[in-house]
Amino acid sequence: MKIAFLLHNVYAIGGTIRTTLNLAAALAERHDVEIASMQRHRETPRFTVDPRVRLVPLVDTRPSGLDAHDPRLGEPARDFPSAEKRYRQYSRLHDERVAEYLRSSDADVIVGTRPGANVYIARFAPRQALRIAQEHLRHDAHSKALRTELARHYRTLDAVVTTTEADAAVYRAKMPLPGVRTLAVPNSVPRPPVAPSDGTAPVIAAAGRLVRGKRFDLLIEAFSAVADKHPDWRLRIYGGGAEEERLQALIDRLDVAESARLMGPHSPIEAEFAKASLVAVASDAESFGMTIVEAMRCGVPVVSTNCPLGPAEIIQDGVTGRLVPTGDKDALAAALLDLIADAPARRAMGTAALESAEAYDPEPIALRYERLFEDLAASRLSRGWERGRAAARRRAGHVARRWLTAARHATHPNRPAPATPATGAKRP
Incomplete structure (x- = not known):
C-alpha cells in the first residue's frame, strides 16, 4: 500500500x-x-x-x-x-x-x-x-x-x-x-534514546512555544511560591516565541532569575526532560499534549492543568501525574510542592508514567491506522449510500424551504422577500 x-x-x-x-x-x-x-x-x-x-x-x-x-x-x-x-x-x-x-x-x-x-x-x-x-x-x-x-x-x-x-x-x-x-487516534511518541529520570534532580522542566495560551506566566508565578519554600529547586522552560521578553520581565519582577530560566528552543526535548524530576504544563488548552507524553516516556510525572482536551486522557490523576484546575496558580504551586516534598510518591509516579506511556509507541498507533484504512476500504460502498442519502435530504430541505418562502410571498405579496445571508440582496 x-x-x-x-x-x-x-x-x-x-x-x-x-x-x-x-x-x-x-x-x-x-x-x-x-x-x-x-x-x-x-x-x-x-x-x-x-x-x-x-x-x-x-x-x-x-x-x-x-x-x-x-x-x-x-x-x-x-x-x-x-x-x-x-x-x-x-x-x-x-x-x-x-x-x-x-x-x-x-x-x-x-x-x-x-x-x-x-x-x-x-x-x-x-x-x-x-x-x-x-x-x-x-x-x-x-x-x-x-x-x-x-x-x-x-x-x-x-x-x-x-x-x-x-x-x-x-x-x-x-x-x-x-x-x-x-x-x-492519539499521536505516537517513540521510546527516547535516553535513560529515564531517577527523580532526584531538583529540577522542574517545561517546554513549548512561548505564546499566551501556554500560560508560562502562570507557571512562573506558581514557581515563585515553590522557590520560597525550596530555594534549591530550579525551573527550566524550553522554547521560543513572542512571549519571551514578557516572561523574562516577569521572572525579573518576581526575583526568581537565579532559579527560573528561559532556555530557548531545544530539540529533541527528551534529554532535557530526563534531567528533571517533574514536568509542568500550565496551558489554557491543549489539542493533545505531546510534551506530556514525551515527559512520561522519560519516567517523569507531569503536573498539568486539566485543560481541554488532551491532558485528562493522558494523565491518570494521582497515579502518573497530577491534574489541577486551569488558570489556578495556587493549585499548580500546591501540586508541585506536594511532589517536591514527597520523593517516594514522585518516583512512584515516574515509574507509573513510564509504563503508561508505552501505549503511545508508534507501532500500535500505526496498527490502528492500518485497521482504519481496511475499514474505510471495506465500507466505501455503504458510506457512499449514507453520504448520498444525506445529500438528498439536504436538497429536499432546500426545496421545501424555497417552496414555503414562495407560498408565504404568494399569500402576502406586499411583504418584502427575505434577504440572502451572503449579500443582503432580496431573493427573486
Whole structure:
C-alpha cells in the first residue's frame, strides 16, 4: 500500500511534524510512504527522517531556491482556505503545485495534517484514494468561518481523525459528516534514546512555544511560591516565541532569575526532560499534549492543568501525574510542592508514567491506522449510500424551504422577500 502525507513544512520544528514523522516511519515497516511538504525553507529537515520515507518538497521558498522568483509566489492563494491561520504563508504557486501533486498521485491513502491541507485533499485528491483529514488542533480552536468551510469540504472525505476522544465527540456533535468516519487516534511518541529520570534532580522542566495560551506566566508565578519554600529547586522552560521578553520581565519582577530560566528552543526535548524530576504544563488548552507524553516516556510525572482536551486522557490523576484546575496558580504551586516534598510518591509516579506511556509507541498507533484504512476500504460502498442519502435530504430541505418562502410571498405579496445571508440582496 502506498501512503502519502500532506504536511505544511517538514523542514521546520513542531509537534505535528514530529508526530507525522513518527507515524510515517512506523508505517514504512510495511508500506510505501512519502511526505509531501508544501513548504521548504532550508536544505535539510531539523528532525531525523527515516530513510525509508520519501520527501517530496512542493514549493521551495529559500532565497536561492528554484521558486524564489516565481511571480505566482507573490499572488494570494485562491484554493487554500482564507480563514486558516497560515493563509498568508500560501500563494497561488502553492495552490497549483499541491493540486498538480494530488491529481497525479498514485497513493492508496492520502492524509492531510492541518485544515488547509485537508481542504486541498478534498478538492484535488483522486477519488479512488482513501482521503483522510487529521486534526491536530481542537474543533473549537477554529474560527466559525473556517469551521463552516471545513464542514463543506470534510463531508467529501473518508475520515476525520482527531488526537483525543473528547475532540472527536465535539466534531460528531457540531460537525456531523454522514458517510465520514470521525474518530480519535492519539499521536505516537517513540521510546527516547535516553535513560529515564531517577527523580532526584531538583529540577522542574517545561517546554513549548512561548505564546499566551501556554500560560508560562502562570507557571512562573506558581514557581515563585515553590522557590520560597525550596530555594534549591530550579525551573527550566524550553522554547521560543513572542512571549519571551514578557516572561523574562516577569521572572525579573518576581526575583526568581537565579532559579527560573528561559532556555530557548531545544530539540529533541527528551534529554532535557530526563534531567528533571517533574514536568509542568500550565496551558489554557491543549489539542493533545505531546510534551506530556514525551515527559512520561522519560519516567517523569507531569503536573498539568486539566485543560481541554488532551491532558485528562493522558494523565491518570494521582497515579502518573497530577491534574489541577486551569488558570489556578495556587493549585499548580500546591501540586508541585506536594511532589517536591514527597520523593517516594514522585518516583512512584515516574515509574507509573513510564509504563503508561508505552501505549503511545508508534507501532500500535500505526496498527490502528492500518485497521482504519481496511475499514474505510471495506465500507466505501455503504458510506457512499449514507453520504448520498444525506445529500438528498439536504436538497429536499432546500426545496421545501424555497417552496414555503414562495407560498408565504404568494399569500402576502406586499411583504418584502427575505434577504440572502451572503449579500443582503432580496431573493427573486
